[in-house]
Amino acid sequence: AKTILSGIQPSGLLTIGNYLGAMQHFVRLQDEADCYFCIVDYHAITLPQDPQELKENIRRLAALYLAVGLDPQKVTLFVQSDVPEHTELGWIMICQSHMGELERMTQYKDKSKKLKSIPVGLFTYPALQAADILLYQATHVPVGEDQKQHIELTRDLAERFNHRYGEVFVIPEPMIASFGARIMSLDDPTTKMSKSNPNENSYISMLDEPKVIEKKIKRAVTDSGHEIRFDPEEKAAISNLMTIYGQFTGQTMEEVEQHFKGCGYGQFKKELAEVVIDSLRPIQEKYREIYPSSELDRVLEEGAQKAREKAQQTLAKVKQALGVGLK
Numbered sequence: 001a002k003t004i005l006s007g008i009q010p011s012g013l014l015t016i017g018n019y020l021g022a023m024q025h026f027v028r029l030q031d032e033a034d035c036y037f038c039i040v041d042y043h044a045i046t047l048p049q050d051p052q053e054l055k056e057n058i059r060r061l062a063a064l065y066l067a068v069g070l071d072p073q074k075v076t077l078f079v080q081s082d083v084p085e086h087t088e089l090g091w092i093m094i095c096q097s098h099m100g101e102l103e104r105m106t107q108y109k110d111k112s113k114k115l116k117s118i119p120v121g122l123f124t125y126p127a128l129q130a131a132d133i134l135l136y137q138a139t140h141v142p143v144g145e146d147q148k149q150h151i152e153l154t155r156d157l158a159e160r161f162n163h164r165y166g167e168v169f170v171i172p173e174p175m176i177a178s179f180g181a182r183i184m185s186l187d188d189p190t191t192k193m194s195k196s197n198p199n200e201n202s203y204i205s206m207l208d209e210p211k212v213i214e215k216k217i218k219r220a221v222t223d224s225g226h227e228i229r230f231d232p233e234e235k236a237a238i239s240n241l242m243t244i245y246g247q248f249t250g251q252t253m254e255e256v257e258q259h260f261k262g263c264g265y266g267q268f269k270k271e272l273a274e275v276v277i278d279s280l281r282p283i284q285e286k287y288r289e290i291y292p293s294s295e296l297d298r299v300l301e302e303g304a305q306k307a308r309e310k311a312q313q314t315l316a317k318v319k320q321a322l323g324v325g326l327k
C-alpha cells in the first residue's frame with residue numbers, strides 16, 4: 001500500500017503555486033493512500049518569524065488544507081511541533097548528513113546568499129525534512145519541482161542509514177506532476193512564484209479577493225508578440241499564465257491555444273482572472289467557515305495523536321538500530 005507524506009511551511013499566505021504544485025494533488029491522493037499532511041512550523045523558524053503571525057499562519061494553513069477538500073476522516077493532518085519525534089529524528093538525520101551534500105542544496109544556496117549571516121538551521125533544514133518523511137515510512141512524497149533535490153537527499157540519507165545500521169527506513173519516491181509543478185512569478189517568469197516574495201504582485205494568494213486577483217493578473221508581465229501560444233522558451237510569461245489557466249480548467253495547452261485562437265492578451269487575461277476567481281471562491285468560502293471553528297482544533301489534536309503513534313514506532317526502531325538509550 002502507498003503511504004504519502006507531504007508538508008507545507010506556515011511562513012505566509014499560500015499561493016496558487018503551492019496549490020497547483022502540491023495541494024491539489026493531496027486531495028486526489030487521499031482516496032488512494034494512507035496520507036499524512038503536515039504543517040511544518042519547525043521549518044518555518046529557520047528564518048525569524050513574528051510569533052503571533054506564525055500562530056495565525058499555522059491556523060490559516062490548517063483551515064486551507066480542509067477548505068481545499070482534505071477529509072480528516074481519511075487523512076492525518078497535524079502540526080509538526082506537536083509531534084516531538086520530528087526534531088528527535090531530525091538530529092539523528094543531521095548526524096547522517098555530510099556538509100558537502102547540504103551545501104549543494106539549491107534552496108539553501110538561494111536563501112543564504114541573500115543573508116549576511118546564515119542561521120545554522122537553514123543549512124540543516126533538509127535533514128529535518130528527511131525526518132518528516134522517514135518517520136511515517138512514506139513510500140511517496142507529492143511535491144512541486146523545487147523540492148525534488150530535498151527528496152533525493154532524503155533517499156540518500158535513508159539508504160546510508162539502512163546500510164550502516166540495518167533496514168529500518170522505507171526509501172521514498174518523489175511524486176512530481178509532469179505539468180504545473182513549477183508555477184512562475186507574475187512579475188518575472190524566470191523565478192518561481194513564492195509566498196516569501198516581498199512583491200505582492202508577484203503571486204496570487206489563495207485568499208486574495210476577486211478585485212486583487214483581477215488587478216494582479218492585469219499587471220502580470222507578458223511577452224512580445226500578441227498570440228496565445230505555449231512556448232516556455234520564447235514566451236515564458238504567457239506560457240506560465242496558460243499553465244495556470246490549464247491547471248484550473250483541466251485543459252491541455254493545445255486546448256487553451258485553440259480556445260484563445262485570434263484573441264489578444266487582454267481577452268486572455270480577462271478570462272484567466274475569471275477562472276482563477278471562480279476556482280478559489282468555493283475554497284475561500286469554506287475557509288472562512290472553518291478558520292474560527294473549534295472543529296479545526298479537534299482535527300489537529302486528533303491528527304497529532306495519530307501521527308505520534310506512527311512516529312514513535314519508527315523512532316523506537318531507529319534508536320534500537322543506533323544503539324542509543326538504555327533499552
Ligand code: TYM
Pocket residue numbers: 005006007008009010017018019020021022023040043128129132133141142143144145146147150180181182183184192193194
Ligand atoms: P513550501 O512550503 O515552500 O511549499 C509547499 C509545497 O508547494 C510547492 N510549491 C510549488 N509548486 C509549484 N509552483 C510553485 N511556484 C511552488 N512553490 C511551492 C512545493 O514544492 C511544496 O511541495 N521544504 C518544504 C516543506 C516540507 C516538506 C517536508 C515537503 C517540509 N518537510 C516533507 C515534503 C515532505 C517547503 O519548504 O515547501
